[in-house]
Amino acid sequence: MKKYFFIGLGGFLGAILRFLVKTAPINNFGNMIPVNTLFINVTGSFLLALITTAALEGFKISTDLKLGICTGFLGAYTTFSTLCKESSELIYKSHFLYSLTYILYSAFLGLTAAYLGVIIARTAVSKLYNRSVENLGEN
Numbered sequence: 001m002k003k004y005f006f007i008g009l010g011g012f013l014g015a016i017l018r019f020l021v022k023t024a025p026i027n028n029f030g031n032m033i034p035v036n037t038l039f040i041n042v043t044g045s046f047l048l049a050l051i052t053t054a055a056l057e058g059f060k061i062s063t064d065l066k067l068g069i070c071t072g073f074l075g076a077y078t079t080f081s082t083l084c085k086e087s088s089e090l091i092y093k094s095h096f097l098y099s100l101t102y103i104l105y106s107a108f109l110g111l112t113a114a115y116l117g118v119i120i121a122r123t124a125v126s127k128l129y130n131r132s133v134e135n136l137g138e139n
Contacts, residue, residue, distance in 0.1 A: 006064045010072020018077045032098040034086045037079060038106055044078030045110040049117030057125040 022036045051069055055061050083106055090099035125131075 003064045003067050006068030007072040010068035010074075011076040012072075014073035014076030017073075018079065032090070032095060033102050033105070034082075037082050037086060038102070038109065041078050041080070041083060041106055042109045042113045044074050046113035046117040048074050048078075049114035050121045051117075053118045053121035054125055057122055058129060059121075059125050 018040055021040050024036060026035050026039075048070055051061075051066065051074075055066055083103075087099045087103055090096075090102065
């Protein structure tokens, strides 16, 4: 039952933060590329990869807290459906190049951020537990 509380609390906080970032006044390249959503999804990709990799590699984090952060907070914070909706709106307005640019930036930057999250987590866990990066995963 405690895990549902953590997921709900994380979801509440993630949704609030997403709303704050989404409504922040940021230059959206003439309102063509939704930079706010791009930022949300890239930072969410980084954090999800960082936290899950650290947990898998031996960093001690409770299952309830991990669920609260990853499923609750980051699940509510990140927004693939908004990426799709905004891309569709750009296509509908005949802004095909902006839509393609937005989709490609989202995929490339999201994957790059996730990769950096994995690298940083593995490096941090190896230093924290005094293990080589090659031996991680052998708890």
